[in-house]
Amino acid sequence: MxxxxxxxxxxxxxxxxxxxxxxxxxxxxxxxxxxxxxxxxxxxxxxxxxxxxxxxxxxxxxxxxxxxxxxxxxxxxxxxxxxxxxxxxxxxxxxxxxxxxxxxxxxxxxxxxxxxxxxxxxxxxxxxxxxxxxxxxxxxxxxxxxxxxxxxxxxxxxxxxxxxxxxxxxxxxxxxxxxxxxxxxxxxxxxxxxxxxxxxxxxxxxxxxxxxxxxxxxxMNNWNFSDESTSLFKSRHWAASLTDKLEATDLRVAGYDVARSGTDRSVRALVYGTTIADILITKDKTEQIDTSVQADMLVEDTVEFEYGLNNMAVDAVGLGVGVVDALAKQGYHVYEYMSGAKSDPNVRLSALDSMPVNFDNLRSQMIYLYARGVELGIIKHYSGCPYVRELQKEAMIHNFEITDKVLKVESKDKIKKRLGSSPDLLDAVIMALYVALRPVQAFPSHGDGDGNVSVPITSGLFGSSF
CATH class of the missing domain: 3.40.50.300 (P-loop containing nucleotide triphosphate hydrolases)
Known part of the structure; x- marks a missing residue:
C-alpha cells in the first residue's frame, strides 16, 4: 500500500x-x-x-x-x-x-x-x-x-x-x-x-x-556545485555542446555496443560529422536477442538512417564477435573495436601535439578524445538526440588519473558498480567516434613505439599541474 x-x-x-x-x-x-x-x-x-x-x-x-x-x-x-x-x-x-x-x-x-x-x-x-x-x-x-x-x-x-x-x-x-x-x-x-x-x-x-x-x-541538492575535477567532462562544456543544427550532408558513422541478455543493453549511436545525432536501444535490459538477429537489425537500421556498415564500429569483445561474424557472412565488414586494446595513433582530434600524455588502453583514449572534443567545440550533441541527458550522466561519472604521464580512465566494471548499470550509451558513442575521428589520411604518429599515442593536455581539462 x-x-x-x-x-x-x-x-x-x-x-x-x-x-x-x-x-x-x-x-x-x-x-x-x-x-x-x-x-x-x-x-x-x-x-x-x-x-x-x-x-x-x-x-x-x-x-x-x-x-x-x-x-x-x-x-x-x-x-x-x-x-x-x-x-x-x-x-x-x-x-x-x-x-x-x-x-x-x-x-x-x-x-x-x-x-x-x-x-x-x-x-x-x-x-x-x-x-x-x-x-x-x-x-x-x-x-x-x-x-x-x-x-x-x-x-x-x-x-x-x-x-x-x-x-x-x-x-x-x-x-x-x-x-x-x-x-x-x-x-x-x-x-x-x-x-x-x-x-x-x-x-x-x-x-x-x-x-x-x-x-x-x-x-545533496547543491545545484550550484561546480567542482568536477575528477571528471574528464565538465557540465559547462556539455551545455555549450548542445546544438539544434544537424547537417544531413555530413558523413554518417555509427558505433554498436553489444549485449545479448542480462541487464546490459545493446545500443547503436549515430554521428553526423562530429555531432552525436541519434541513439537507439536495440536490446533493452529485460530482453534477450541473439547476435544474429541484432546483425539483421543493424542492416535494416542502415537503410532507415542512411549510413554504411563499413562506417560502423562494433564491440568485438565477447558477444560482439557474434554480430561481427553474422555481418561478415552477409558480406558486410565493420571496424572491430576492442576497448582493452592499445591506443590507436590514427584516431585523434588534431595533428598538433603540445603536452604529451599516453593512454593505458583504447577506451581511455576514446573517452579522453570525446571529452576534449566537447571542450574545444569540435564534438557537438544534437539537442533532439534521444537519451542525451543519460549519456551526459554516464560520461561525467567516469573518473580518471594520470600516473607517469599515462592517463587511465576508470574501468567499466567500477562504473557498473557505482552507476548500477553498464554505461552502454557512452560506449556506443565512443565506438562511433572511433570511426568519425579517423582521418582519411592518417596523421603522423607521436607514440612511444608500443602503440601509446601522445596527445595534448589542455588546461581546461586538467589544469597546469602536469
Whole structure:
C-alpha cells in the first residue's frame, strides 16, 4: 500500500491550493518526484470526470521506457486494476478511466513539432512536464499554456513540473528565483532531500560513492556545485555542446555496443560529422536477442538512417564477435573495436601535439578524445538526440588519473558498480567516434613505439599541474 512522506503530502496539498497554478518538484535522486506527480494526476483523473491530462516528455521513446511505466506502477500501488479501473492503450499512449478521464503521454520534440504547433492543438485540464530541464524553453511554454481548457467538473488548472535544476532556463526560471525569494505566489516549489527518498539505505550508500560533484548535486541538492575535477567532462562544456543544427550532408558513422541478455543493453549511436545525432536501444535490459538477429537489425537500421556498415564500429569483445561474424557472412565488414586494446595513433582530434600524455588502453583514449572534443567545440550533441541527458550522466561519472604521464580512465566494471548499470550509451558513442575521428589520411604518429599515442593536455581539462 502506498504511503506518502511529509514532503510528498505537501505536494498533494499544494494542488488543492487555488492560488497555486504551477507546482515545481525538484530534489535528490530516488525521492519520487515523478511518482508523486503520477499519484496526483491519477487521483485527479479518478475524482473529476472527463479530465484530460497530458504528460509531456521531450522524446516519446524515452517516455515509453521511463515515465509511462512509472504511471502504471503508481496505479498498481494505488490499488487500481488494469482493464477494470483503467485501460492502457500502448499505441495511443493513453490511460483511460471509466469516468472518461484520460491521461495522455505527449512528445515535446522541436525537431518533430516545429514551434510546438501540435501541442497548440491540445485542450487540457492540467498537465505534467517531466524532466522539464531537458525541454527547449519554447516547447515548455507551449506545454504549460494548454491547461484550464477542460475543467467543467472543477478540476484544478495546474502545471506540475518535475526537474533537476542543473543549468539553463529551468534553473534560472525556478530554482534561482526560488532561492532568491522572488518567485510569484502562484508558483510553489518543493525540494525533496534524502529523508524523503524511497531508496533503501544500501542503494543510497552505493550512490554516495559517485564523484563528489555528482553527489553534491544529485544527492545533496547543491545545484550550484561546480567542482568536477575528477571528471574528464565538465557540465559547462556539455551545455555549450548542445546544438539544434544537424547537417544531413555530413558523413554518417555509427558505433554498436553489444549485449545479448542480462541487464546490459545493446545500443547503436549515430554521428553526423562530429555531432552525436541519434541513439537507439536495440536490446533493452529485460530482453534477450541473439547476435544474429541484432546483425539483421543493424542492416535494416542502415537503410532507415542512411549510413554504411563499413562506417560502423562494433564491440568485438565477447558477444560482439557474434554480430561481427553474422555481418561478415552477409558480406558486410565493420571496424572491430576492442576497448582493452592499445591506443590507436590514427584516431585523434588534431595533428598538433603540445603536452604529451599516453593512454593505458583504447577506451581511455576514446573517452579522453570525446571529452576534449566537447571542450574545444569540435564534438557537438544534437539537442533532439534521444537519451542525451543519460549519456551526459554516464560520461561525467567516469573518473580518471594520470600516473607517469599515462592517463587511465576508470574501468567499466567500477562504473557498473557505482552507476548500477553498464554505461552502454557512452560506449556506443565512443565506438562511433572511433570511426568519425579517423582521418582519411592518417596523421603522423607521436607514440612511444608500443602503440601509446601522445596527445595534448589542455588546461581546461586538467589544469597546469602536469
Amino acid at each position: 502506498l504511503q506518502l512522506k511529509p514532503k510528498q503530502i505537501e505536494a498533494v496539498q499544494a494542488v488543492n491550493d487555488p492560488t497555486v497554478d504551477t507546482l515545481v518538484l525538484l530534489g535528490v535522486v530516488g525521492s519520487g518526484k515523478t511518482d508523486v506527480a503520477a499519484h496526483i494526476d491519477i487521483s485527479i483523473a479518478l475524482q473529476f470526470p472527463k479530465t484530460y491530462w497530458p504528460v509531456f516528455r521531450q522524446n516519446i521513446s524515452t517516455a515509453i521506457k521511463t515515465i509511462i511505466p512509472s504511471y502504471l506502477e503508481m496505479a498498481d500501488k494505488m490499488g487500481l486494476v488494469e482493464n477494470e479501473d483503467f485501460t492502457y492503450n500502448q499505441q495511443a499512449k493513453t490511460i483511460t478511466f471509466p469516468n472518461k478521464s484520460v491521461i495522455v503521454f505527449v512528445e515535446a520534440d522541436p525537431t518533430k513539432d516545429r514551434g510546438g504547433k501540435k501541442i497548440k492543438g491540445i485542450n487540457a485540464s492540467g498537465n505534467h512536464i517531466d524532466e522539464a530541464d531537458e525541454l527547449e524553453y519554447e516547447m515548455f511554454i507551449q506545454a504549460t499554456s494548454r491547461k484550464g481548457r477542460r475543467n467543467e467538473a472543477g478540476q484544478p488548472s495546474i502545471s506540475i513540473v518535475t526537474m533537476n535544476p542543473n543549468d539553463g532556463w529551468a534553473k534560472e526560471r525556478y530554482y534561482d528565483r526560488w532561492k532568491a525569494g522572488t518567485l510569484p505566489a502562484n508558483i510553489r516549489v518543493i525540494e525533496f532531500d534524502l529523508s524523503d527518498s524511497w531508496l533503501s539505505a544500501r542503494d543510497i550508500a552505493a550512490l554516495m560513492t559517485n564523484p563528489d560533484w555528482w553527489v553534491q548535486r544529485y544527492m
